[in-house]
Amino acid sequence: MTEADLIRLFVSPFLPDEVLKGVGDDCAVVKVGQESLLITTDTMLEGIHFDLGYFDPYHLGRKLAAVNLSDIAAMGGRPLFATLNLEWPPSRGLKEARDLSSGLLSRLSEAEVALVGGDTVKAPRIGLTLTIIGRPEGQGPIYRQGARPGDIIYVSGPLGASGAALELLRKGIRPPEPLLRAHLDPQPELNLGQQLARDGLATAMIDISDGLGIDLFRLCQASGVGAEIHASFIPYPEELDLLPLENPPLFYILAGGEDYRLLFTAKEERGAEVQGLGAYPIGRIVSGDHPVLIDEKGRRRNISFAGYDHFR
Amino acid sequence: MTEADLIRLFVSPFLPDEVLKGVGDDCAVVKVGQESLLITTDTMLEGIHFDLGYFDPYHLGRKLAAVNLSDIAAMGGRPLFATLNLEWPPSRGLKEARDLSSGLLSRLSEAEVALVGGDTVKAPRIGLTLTIIGRPEGQGPIYRQGARPGDIIYVSGPLGASGAALELLRKGIRPPEPLLRAHLDPQPELNLGQQLARDGLATAMIDISDGLGIDLFRLCQASGVGAEIHASFIPYPEELDLLPLENPPLFYILAGGEDYRLLFTAKEERGAEVQGLGAYPIGRIVSGDHPVLIDEKGRRRNISFAGYDHFR
Numbered sequence: 001m002t003e004a005d006l007i008r009l010f011v012s013p014f015l016p017d018e019v020l021k022g023v024g025d026d027c028a029v030v031k032v033g034q035e036s037l038l039i040t041t042d043t044m045l046e047g048i049h050f051d052l053g054y055f056d057p058y059h060l061g062r063k064l065a066a067v068n069l070s071d072i073a074a075m076g077g078r079p080l081f082a083t084l085n086l087e088w089p090p091s092r093g094l095k096e097a098r099d100l101s102s103g104l105l106s107r108l109s110e111a112e113v114a115l116v117g118g119d120t121v122k123a124p125r126i127g128l129t130l131t132i133i134g135r136p137e138g139q140g141p142i143y144r145q146g147a148r149p150g151d152i153i154y155v156s157g158p159l160g161a162s163g164a165a166l167e168l169l170r171k172g173i174r175p176p177e178p179l180l181r182a183h184l185d186p187q188p189e190l191n192l193g194q195q196l197a198r199d200g201l202a203t204a205m206i207d208i209s210d211g212l213g214i215d216l217f218r219l220c221q222a223s224g225v226g227a228e229i230h231a232s233f234i235p236y237p238e239e240l241d242l243l244p245l246e247n248p249p250l251f252y253i254l255a256g257g258e259d260y261r262l263l264f265t266a267k268e269e270r271g272a273e274v275q276g277l278g279a280y281p282i283g284r285i286v287s288g289d290h291p292v293l294i295d296e297k298g299r300r301r302n303i304s305f306a307g308y309d310h311f312r
Numbered sequence: 313m314t315e316a317d318l319i320r321l322f323v324s325p326f327l328p329d330e331v332l333k334g335v336g337d338d339c340a341v342v343k344v345g346q347e348s349l350l351i352t353t354d355t356m357l358e359g360i361h362f363d364l365g366y367f368d369p370y371h372l373g374r375k376l377a378a379v380n381l382s383d384i385a386a387m388g389g390r391p392l393f394a395t396l397n398l399e400w401p402p403s404r405g406l407k408e409a410r411d412l413s414s415g416l417l418s419r420l421s422e423a424e425v426a427l428v429g430g431d432t433v434k435a436p437r438i439g440l441t442l443t444i445i446g447r448p449e450g451q452g453p454i455y456r457q458g459a460r461p462g463d464i465i466y467v468s469g470p471l472g473a474s475g476a477a478l479e480l481l482r483k484g485i486r487p488p489e490p491l492l493r494a495h496l497d498p499q500p501e502l503n504l505g506q507q508l509a510r511d512g513l514a515t516a517m518i519d520i521s522d523g524l525g526i527d528l529f530r531l532c533q534a535s536g537v538g539a540e541i542h543a544s545f546i547p548y549p550e551e552l553d554l555l556p557l558e559n560p561p562l563f564y565i566l567a568g569g570e571d572y573r574l575l576f577t578a579k580e581e582r583g584a585e586v587q588g589l590g591a592y593p594i595g596r597i598v599s600g601d602h603p604v605l606i607d608e609k610g611r612r613r614n615i616s617f618a619g620y621d622h623f624r
Binding site: 005015021033035037041080083086104108112117120121127 | 313315317318319321322323324325327328330331334335339340342344345346347349351352353354355356357359360361392393395396397398399400402405406409410413416417420421424426427428429430431432433434435436437439441443445447
């Protein structure tokens, strides 16, 4: 059984017209009366997605919010309301719960999101489900599916920091501050996502949650196109060259995951506007069906490998 | 630590005007542009909320949906969209997942609700979180807080069947069919809830999920009133008198839980309209702050006892 097998079982066989997008993008998009809504939800389980050995409850709360906010950012949306389902062991102290709450509420209030409800249940281990409802800005939502050959591919910032930090944390090494921060307290790029939607700049967008390789592959699949990106154009933190890591920087860039940067495409003629927003061009959409990386020596590599599948 | 301590930690210290109701009713109520939305969410964990020893996956899926749909019914709402967060052990077969999905999707499609997204994660035990978004009908939403002294109190159907069935199932006894069905496959009362909202009939409403005692207490607290109900007026299935149960019928009526009937109040002058919808009058709202039961011998009993607290 793969994760995809499981997901397929829970897809409605038909959807009403009010569902503009079901499974298969960063958020579901639905219409209620005259309004379009974005809906996203994530579950994080102790022992699977986090380990309180190196994740304090405060930052866990912030990250839970950030992961969901990043999905709203990736549609060019404004987040509005959240619900929390808290699975909590009665043996845990009230202090851990208070720290978790204060991290979660701090990150939500930075994004002007109100926590409006949820459910609290007894459980053997901590489990957290956050659901956020938002609205697309301007000309949004921006889907994964609008990229066309000739479009320029951008990332919103350096990649690989979070994956490298996780490797060090698992070995009991404290990563340098910027890498640690990238892993424990990622910054959802709401302002950039909203600006791209208001200005109608991005033709397609996704957030980089599992690594540039698989997430660019997803964008290509949704758009029915291929991509060529240049290794030397991809920004990454210099620490990846300096630290005693198990792999070269490109590994963390392509497959490290949890960067929560935006990956998007735009028409070439709007390049000056996009770069004015601080994004980095890394290549171009081409006809085809998968992404190719061109390395420093001009060699072409297929990078459409799948991410890690927990269920396989 | 009590469940209330924990919930209090996750309540936003302040809420924007767009939040018409946060924690403290059957659904949160929010405004997006011109539209009001209802949001409800429930988590059910294996070993805590259900046991696949007597709950087959198909009915588990149906019940997960019914529990959430009942919350929408209790606001006088129409459910529209759902998301599912599935915690699933890789060791479980695909057949169990398929049965769960088919139960869930059958109940959702009966209510014309589209499953639009979610999250799937590996877990040691099955955990299910369903979130439903809906809209209030007519003059709704109907809150818990609008009951006034003089209003008549109604329930939408017989009570106690589910709690009695659970007692038998836990002892390995198969309950008679109507009781078994009440526990495994409760019917959310969407039509009645919507009718009450369209006609502006109910002054306050809640669904009976934890038992008539605690749920009537909650309605009284939210409305700032007391209540007098008559034991002899409360409908219950005759099986409660005939089966070898550990307690008298009144126990299952007041504290059995999981009936998912609607409990509501209406002005006395609209009694004919309400009874035309098939609801049962069981007493009257009075000034005060808690519900009182008047038994067959005219004795008054305080029934504002708290439900079972998993965290205490």
